[in-house]
Amino acid sequence: MNKKRLQVQSHTHEALVDLKLSWKLYKSNFKPFLSAQIISVIIFLLFQPQPWDLWNVVIVFNGGDSLPYNPVWLSIIASIRSLIGIIVYSVFFGCSFGLSYDIMSSGNLFTKFKSLFHYFRRYWWQYILLFFLLNFGPLVYGGIISSILWHPIIEPETLPYHVFSYATINITLCIFNLFWMTLFIQIYPSLTAQGGIKQAFSENWRLLSLNWKRIFISLLFFFLIFTVPWVFIDIINYYILLLIIPHYSVLWKYWSYTLYFAETIITFFLELPILTLITTRIYNSLTYVASEVDEKK
Amino acid sequence: MRKSNSLSPEKFNAILLPEIKISDPEVVSVLFHKKKQAILKLLMRGEKNIMDLKKELKMNPGTIKRHLDDLRVKELVAEPRIVINKYGIKEKYYHATAKRFIVHVEWP
Numbered sequence: 001m002n003k004k005r006l007q008v009q010s011h012t013h014e015a016l017v018d019l020k021l022s023w024k025l026y027k028s029n030f031k032p033f034l035s036a037q038i039i040s041v042i043i044f045l046l047f048q049p050q051p052w053d054l055w056n057v058v059i060v061f062n063g064g065d066s067l068p069y070n071p072v073w074l075s076i077i078a079s080i081r082s083l084i085g086i087i088v089y090s091v092f093f094g095c096s097f098g099l100s101y102d103i104m105s106s107g108n109l110f111t112k113f114k115s116l117f118h119y120f121r122r123y124w125w126q127y128i129l130l131f132f133l134l135n136f137g138p139l140v141y142g143g144i145i146s147s148i149l150w151h152p153i154i155e156p157e158t159l160p161y162h163v164f165s166y167a168t169i170n171i172t173l174c175i176f177n178l179f180w181m182t183l184f185i186q187i188y189p190s191l192t193a194q195g196g197i198k199q200a201f202s203e204n205w206r207l208l209s210l211n212w213k214r215i216f217i218s219l220l221f222f223f224l225i226f227t228v229p230w231v232f233i234d235i236i237n238y239y240i241l242l243l244i245i246p247h248y249s250v251l252w253k254y255w256s257y258t259l260y261f262a263e264t265i266i267t268f269f270l271e272l273p274i275l276t277l278i279t280t281r282i283y284n285s286l287t288y289v290a291s292e293v294d295e296k297k
Numbered sequence: 298m299r300k301s302n303s304l305s306p307e308k309f310n311a312i313l314l315p316e317i318k319i320s321d322p323e324v325v326s327v328l329f330h331k332k333k334q335a336i337l338k339l340l341m342r343g344e345k346n347i348m349d350l351k352k353e354l355k356m357n358p359g360t361i362k363r364h365l366d367d368l369r370v371k372e373l374v375a376e377p378r379i380v381i382n383k384y385g386i387k388e389k390y391y392h393a394t395a396k397r398f399i400v401h402v403e404w405p
Contacts, residue, residue: 107387284381
């Protein structure tokens with residue numbers, strides 16, 4: 001019992017060190033991380049449907065209600081375009097793990113913007129694969145739980161149920177995400193260290209089987225600081241806006257947009273870079289022995 | 298945190314050669330580069346990593362790395378000693394190859 005408690009205490013201490021150290025290293029290397037995120041977000045947005053897209057212009061010139069050609073094809077094209085945006089973003093997200101590797105594992109304690117392109121060229125398809133793997137579970141779970149709990153029509157008598165289902169979907173999705181991430185996140189730093197996707201997968205399982213508590217507790221702290229507050233803010237926001245302010249009023253719209261914008265900014269420019277640093281630090285602390293290495297590079 | 302990982306002065310003195318004579322003009326040109334000299338001077342006094350050098354020289358770490366690579370190629374700086382600190386971060390510690398460099402160039 002005592003041994004278990006000591007183990008948890010030690011993991012908790014390590015998790016706190018993960019957070020502090022990642023924040024410190026992010027502050028001293030924020031430029032390459034921010035550049036990576038800014039580029040990826042811009043590319044991602046460019047691939048999303050735009051107001052100046054040809055079909056939107058055609059709709060405006062056509063009186064705003066009909067198109068001279070088949071809109072099914074347009075939605076297919078829009079979906080493909082969005083997918084390309086996500087794919088490009090996924091590669092840049094993976095590259096951030098490369099930058100973290102530069103800082104924590106290359107021995108030089110810093111990274112530079114140029115490294116981004118090195119990792120982009122070297123691991124682009126592996127990063128795409130991992131990104132889809134990392135999001136596949138939560139996407140499927142989110143789809144299933146929403147189809148079970150979500151009711152599309154909002155009526156006064158069903159409002160409490162809507163708030164309840166919204167909260168349940170978001171909270172359980174967050175918990176599911178935590179578990180899913182624990183299972184797969186160590187593949188990223190392992191990929192940079194091992195150089196191959198197969199080796200990265202097998203190392204991930206090895207690390208996970210021996211140290212799942214260490215990985216889980218660190219990610220739990222990360223989630224408690226960066227994800228959980230947003231989940232609750234969203235739920236409270238939904239509750240207030242749905243029950244107090246009339247749905248789809250102008251105020252509702254602007255407030256929700258502002259909140260969504262703030263959440264997006266924090267997620268892309270703070271949360272995700274810190275996640276890559278925390279993950280790399282977990283990987284290092286599990287794979288390296290804290291002692292001098294005789295081999296010289 | 299970093300200071301504790303660098304070598305003690307006694308150990309450091311023991312690994313440095315007393316002097317190295319340089320007669321290759323290419324090495325001389327590297328040695329007489331101002332910024333490289335500043336880096337080398339610090340590395341003759343003690344082991345340092347790039348962040349230590351950055352603090353003291355107020356230079357970009359990327360530039361320091363480039364100069365260090367040049368100095369290593371010309372064997373003015375030794376191969377770095379790799380240390381993994383208590384936080385699980387790899388650190389490379391650099392030091393000069395000698396306490397003194399004597400330049401001997403004849404031309405033509």
